[in-house]
Amino acid sequence: MTWLGSRTHAEWLTAETDALLAFARSSRVPNGFGYLDADGAVDPGQPAELWVTARMTHSFALGTMLGRPGYGPLADHGVAALRGAFADGEHGGWFSAVALEGDGVPDDTKAAYAHGFVILAGASAAAAGRPGGRALLDEALAVSERFFWRDDEGMAVESWDRAFGVCEDYRGVNANMHTVEAYLAAADVTGDDVWLDRAVRITRRVLDDFARANDWRIPEHFSADWEPLLDYNRDEPAHPFRPYGATVGHSLEWARLVLHAREALRRRGLDAETWMLEAARELFDRAVADGWAVDGADGFVYTVDFAGEPVVRERMHWVVCEGIGAAAALEAVTGEVRYEERYRQWWDYAAEHLIEAPGRWRHELSAENGPSAGTWSGKPDIYHALQATLIPRLPLAPALAPAVAAGLVDNRHPMP
Template identity: 45%
Template sequence: MTDLLSPFLLPETSWLRHSAHRSWLEAQGRRLLDFSKAAKMPDGFGPLDDEGRLSPDATPDSTITARMVHAYALAALQGVPGARPMVEHGVQALLGPLRDTEHGGWTAGPSDPRGRKQAYLQAFVALAASSAVLIGAKDARELLKEAIAITNDHFWSEEEGVMRESFAFDWSDEENYRGANSNMHSTEMCLALADVTRDRTWLNRALRIVTRFVHENAGSHGFTMPEHFDRHWNLLRDYHRDQPTHALRPFGMTPGHFVEWSHLTLKVEAALLRATGEAPGWLLPDAQALFETGIETGWAADGKPGMLYTIDWERRPVVDRRAHWVQAEAATAAINLLKRTGHGRYEKWYRTIWDYIDNTLIDREGGSWFNEVGPDGTPSEEIYAGKADLYHAYQSTIAPVLPLSPSLGTAVLETGAPF
């Protein structure tokens, strides 16, 4: 039940020591898996409305498809019936109708076949491929080979140690932008690829990304996480000031990303210790500092419970919606810090966050979780419409019972069903 690198650090009173809590997590995960099966379409997976239905004009979405492949692969590794066919359906979609057969790579979906190719999506395709390989899904290795080639040929900047952001569909017109969000998810991608391919290059890349964004950028901004830069690494303070509720690149800073970077930084440390027995000494304190600023600036910053969406440069609330993924990542960060340190403060936050999720976000009538709510807990759609895909919520139900390293899919494979 405890982390392989710190097997005795969970307090005796920790929720994770109780079978009832582990059973509760398992039940929530199964509920999310069942609800999300309705997102399946002939050519991939699409977004669901509040009632868990595809709209009549829904089209497959490449990001949703990739994230569903990853999530159902985790379920298949646990022996959940019905999960493997979902993975194989998604793999065929990513190799077929969702893939650009002329130029390679992936755009947002068939509704935007000549759209931009984004590092954010690329990270999820590679993550999905790595997870699908772990269950031996048909053609998963072909998808993984393609995803790695696209990452190496177009997105990875060896000079900068980060991912380039986006290109036109034909790989021209590189965007004058470097983003924290896409590189955060690319860190997760790199950790998974390191485990599945056994190629240490990916672990080195994960460390380089975290060094740039966490140790250097966040470290020089009081362990807040600036999100937006140009290609010369000039901070774009006014970026999307006119789009504060942008779903991927909102104005200001996102406390949910502070805590998400926090637990990814812990996972990089754990992966390095597992692989080499050594890791930079700053990884743990930086992860702790990011969690603290995330909680300080995001949790109940307007006097209401829950962690809000964005803050400005003076750390004042900008968008007060409580996105489901923010709470999920905060819970994961709290439990990973508890496993790493044994400090009771993190147990307290783990319980507080899950209490909020249970009482406010879990939709016991419509299913799944509300994608976002207002400060008073009323469902809203200022940032996100409909119900979210599996990725954030489902991972938050299995991460607590797995070690920090290896990455989630490999951890399930090596340890067996986690519950």
Template identity: 45%
Template structure:
């Protein structure tokens, strides 16, 4: 019996769905990256050009390039260039969280008022985009990978805590006294991709250039899975700067887009997938956790 996973007709259907999604999203390309699409597949100009969306699209079109789908490589290149040329803060380092659609008087991209904040969430997605770009051989992906790796190392990764700091002011002089597992979850995703990308470049798994990414993914995962065991397999999302749970965080704003009150079912599914991914990597490369 052929299972659905290996059924040729099912695989062809999945390929068709993938191509349809890639085709639908092509309209998201805007001068400074990729825009937010409405339900009709048109760019919603009321939404800024967000880093996480531009990075996700760069990641997706890098996968499309690996699949050999026409036009995907050019879109991935557009994403990498946008991150380097428009989202990157040349003055203070790091990457803006969101840009205006319209350029400034000098013709350069302008961050939104809130978009000057440097967040672990956005920087996790930049690492993902750079890693996928490396795997797909996208031009300048190596440049982006080096830039985002340096920012993760210098500001966001807290080795003592084994987790990511949440956010900083534009010049990195002030750190937010909040910690959250959402940004750390996407850091796990990006770190596993970074580990894969380094291996693809021929770097050994025990080389610090690669090993640090798997170490970081494992550290965060261990914390979250231990936490879930202590809370009936629900995962608290919000913490103070010392990683004490803040149980009533956003109690009056339960539907906050990025920091919703309580536990998030969808995130539990993501953590499960990431745990499986890390387990395979650890077993393959002999890492004990």
């Protein structure tokens, strides 16, 4: 039997989508959305993070486009916070963190990673027709164009100080990966293919150059001249955003994103470059070989070194979510049964180990699949899990929000 494309599985995914959205409602704070603890309450010790508020805004915009009452106002609240409390009216761009309420700014740096999610939030709010959504998208793209995109490199820089006067020497692939996601959505919402072109340029360099040269393990960390720093953070291997070594989940995420980019090119009548499907296959296979159940228990290890040996063995929920998305995308392109089999296996794992109740996902487990919080405490947001419930039900292009807006849910394959 198959799950992908079946009505009964789509019904289960729908129920989990709704449960995740309901769980996230409690994240609302005056200045956007807060970081949720293990019980699903806002952690008062954490500020309002830009990446959390932007990802929640994106999620609630999807919710309202799915026809669920109550999520449009939450998306509007997120847009207002992004155009208000988080926006730097003096220097432009968005603060990395603000107080849950009031005027405090505990982190005034300007980071490409979080700015990519502001683009995504704006694109999703615009696709949903929410007030201020298109203005937010246009503002975010202008900031990205001016400060983060480097046309001569075909990549985005990592971060700046508040005044956009000092650029960090470090360059990171994680920030560029989410810039690709954001640019693909922006291309569909604006109709401007410059964003698709830039998404493809980043993807080509990261995968057809960096990953291919390292046996399809993606170097994450680079100098300002894009020289790989393979020992970066060796002394802090479980860092949540810059871990040492190769990050298994990012290989799966890139495997999906390159197929989104490939399909976006095809939809526009452009040639899909031959390396794109090859890269998706190789990244997927490398991630499975290096990361899945390699130490005696099911689950993906977080990171490996460049010989493929596990470094951080904790299991992160988002890695399984990206595996689910990548398997669904590869099955859609190739029709190969092995991807469907992995897809079912990883949902079974999620149901057994990660989903403690509908909509309540444990974000980190130990190597034995017990409780852990070494890298991620609590249940910060629903972005990865929510997308895992939607990607299998949608075509690879347009991007998620424009596809939902166009009524393409469950038009991935003919439904038997």
